[in-house]
Amino acid sequence: MSYKKQLIELRGAENGEARDNRSGVTQAIVEIFEQAITAGELGPGAKLPPTRQLAELTGVNHLTAARAYRQLAERGLVSSKVGSGTFVRAAAAAIPGSERVKNSIAWQRYVLPEFEETYGDRVLAEMHSHVQTEGLIPLSVGYPSERIFPIEEMRAATHEVMATQPERALQYSDVRGTHELAEQVAVLSAARGEEEDPEDIVITSGATQGLSLAMRAILTPGDVVACEDPSFMSVIRAIRAAGAKVQPVPVDEDGLDVDALEALLARTEIRALAIQPRLHNPTGRDLSPERRERLLELARRHGFFVVEDGIYGELRFDGEERPSLRADAPAHAIYTDSLSKTVGGGLRAGWVIASGPVLDRIIAEKRSDDIHTPVLNQLVAAEYLAQGHYPAQLERAREHYRRGYGAMEESIERHLGGVAHYLEPLGGGHVWVTLDSPVSERDLVDEAWRQGVAYAPGGAMSVARTQDLCLRLSYCFLEPDEMDEGVRRLASALETLSVRPARRAAAPV
């Protein structure tokens, strides 16, 4: 019987005890609603009849009806909004009524806000789990192998810090970070010929936090941010998390397509541009000097921030270092970087460099995020840098990345020649491969997984999922023979999906 009918039947109980007993009739009304909610007849958000209508239906007075609703509210089943009425709460269906469901976590499903996980987020989360998956070759993992970690130097630096300033290492500190590490970061910038004031440096927990703080500092919901497409997934997520819209701007072998940016600026106002001008992940390419000049001119003319990620900037295989954008436009460029790709990501030693009022906003965001980056990590990183180990470590890391690419290049030529082409990276840890024939990205990811290899699918690194013929293969984590086997499996997955190498024309006899 519907709950409404049951309520009407209460009226017939005029001769019964319930009518004579105010608490009895209230109890009866409460139980009818409770059953209707538990059975799903009244679902989350359903509106209950107004108290006057309930009073008429059941033949009780208005006060009794109001009392019944109050009791339902006390049980967590309904809530009232002044002027709009009484509604079934989202979590009501999962309110544990019996001992058996006392510790049920089901209610969380009703009350948690919808989780908007993007394709890129999911791929990023999966990539971290690839490392642990038995038998899977993770060409997707974009961080360096443990083999390059400076273990002995770090041991010595940690020992030194704990021997000389253990209290400081364990105490809260300034939100910006320790002055020792800020000074060492300024030394790293100076080694590239770029002068930075340690006062402009905020130590962060990795470059990821730096990107997120920068975005939150400059954006309000509804703003538009231009972003290289493809790009690093976490920067796309940081922009969206700040409530802004992301506008993709293509990249090619000379970096960001500045003509496309200019066309975008002609029709939309942007608050910021997210860019990796040196050794971009995933393409491994630089922004050309001509485009760099034009880009900075556009930033000044249109008044937007440039959120510059320099994380791979020093991992160039050969040739001259390129200057950061910030070197020429400190008023516009907010620079983020870390030791993650050269020393070790587990340290979470990152930083943001910014000038002007935006710096205070970044500091405020940092404070509300985590008060400060762990002091022990900061002191150890600063001690390690102060002991002068970094130049040799950087050379070791460069050599590792350079050799990794050499091996990867051979494997691609060997196994994917004729089915794909790639952009030759100038440094960094990834190669951006494009398939010559169309194949469903989802099918290829699944088939590759079945055959025991994982890679970063291009669609996941793209703002609008437009790069779905592309694959990012990383060469900084695996040994050459593992990489070769991974690329062979990938070729085999493509073959299973009937993407075969183009037949070479027979040589004339």
Ligand SMILES: Cc1ncc(COP(=O)(O)O)c(C=O)c1O
């Ligand atoms: C382009 C880029 N920026 C930032 C990061 C994040 O670095 P961190 O580990 O220091 O947070 C990564 C890590 O893969 C990256 O590839």
